[in-house]
Amino acid sequence: MSSRPTATTVSWPPLLPEAALTDLLDVSGDFPLLGRTVRGGRPLVYLDTGATSQKPAVVLDAEREFYTRHNAAVHRGAHQVAEEATEAYEAARAAVAGFVGAEVGEIVWTKNATEALNLVAYGFLNASLGRGGDAAERFRLNEGDEIVVTELEHHANLVPWQELAAKTGAALRWIPVTVEGRLDLQQLDVITERTKVVAFTHASNVTGAITDVPAVVAKAREAGAYTVLDACQSAAHLPVDFPALGVDFAVFSGHKMLAPTGVGVLYGRGELLEALPPFLTGGSMVELVTMEKTTFMPAPLRFEAGTQMVSQTVGFHAALDYLSSIGMDRMAAHEDQLTQLMLDGLAEVPGVRVLGPETAENRLAVVAFDLPGVHPHDVGQVLDDQGIAVRVGHHCAQPVHRALGVHASTRASAGVYTTAEDIEAFVRGLHTVIGFFGVRS
Secondary structure, X not given: OOOOOOOOOOOOOOOOOHHHHOOOOOOHHHOHHHHOEEOOOEEOEEOEOOOOOOXXXXXXXXXXXXXXXXXXXXXXXXXXHHHHHHHHHHHHHHHHHHXXXXXXHHEEEEOOHHHHHHHHHHHHHHHHOOOOOHHHHHHOOOOOOEEEEEOXXXXXXXXXXXXXXXXXXXXXXXXXXXXXXXXXXXXXXXXXXXXXXXXXXXXXXXXXXXXXXXXXXXXXXXXXXXXXXXXXXXXXXOOOOHHHHOOOEEEEEHHHOOOOOOOEEEEEOHHHHHHOOOOOOOOOOEEEEOOOOEEEOOOOHHHOOOOOOHHXXXXXXXXXXXXXXXXXXXHHHHHHHHHHHHHHHHHOOOOOEEOOOOOOOOEOOEEEEEOOOOOHHHHHHXXXXXXXXXXXXXXXXXXXXXXXXXXXXXXXXXXXXXXXXXXXXXXXXXXXXXXHHOOOO
């Protein structure tokens, strides 16, 4: 595009039933950024939570309190402030464990979910190279072994496994997606006795479809394969219990669930973390170092090399307390309503094709769509001119877009702070896009 299109807001009749504007959570006032204006004084309508969530004041306050009262390095100081910092760091770990049903020692801090996934993949690689001793042999991959992923994956849960396959000689296989944008459970036979790892998403960041985790886990267990769950889109929106789901490893990021950027989580079953070779090495994760060799700390500390992101973990703790105060069941019900409102609204917009399930059942409030003849970047710009923030592009998930017959899409994603009025503004905004580009159904 040579220049930015300028939209003129069109006046439309009410698009959503009056009943849709009631019985929803209203916590947007807890989020300072949502009170700002954009594009010439328009109120901000933030529908990009799938990329990064906004932060409630309690999270911002917790980080500031840490830096002004308790800032010190953890696990290495003998003074009071270092003790306070360490206590806060480990209290946050305990909070995460409680939030996902895990033991405290099963939670590893990482910078983000991408690092967490690489940690597991490189752990398997190191084991395949003979590192980690007899305990790590269970993770060894050889030529002829297989790694299974899905067409729904974010690149963060695809590229590391491609790399592991290339470096070990293992073959990469995948479970396809249905035309509805769900994992094709009729194709689970791709998991065989040769499969060593099955890595899959809990909920797609494009189609919003929630995976039948027990079905995939059962098939993987039957084959003797380890399971790695990407819970980035689910952990902030649904009640999650990793041990109950039966997965071996799981990852998620703080920035998608009201916490600061720069902090993520790896969950691993305790016995597996104790056997998995570390990915990053250096200070803090060592037990004994000589000039000839080094021994490592027990898990989870063996995976936390270097100075850690302590203030971010403190903010994460505050975010989890905030979510828990609302209740994840209540959160899920709130977002179910928002999902249905978005789908109902989009159904009334001429030409729109939703990528993914067209009902709210087993679906998150992540709705990507295609508007034939209009590039998603153009859709996003016209919406932005109205103060409506959405995501455009391939959302780091090119294979699923290709499987659904498009190169890119526009995505609206909601969160705890999203209101029915936000959805109303979004649907009105799309009608303005239709008018601007002259789209016909």
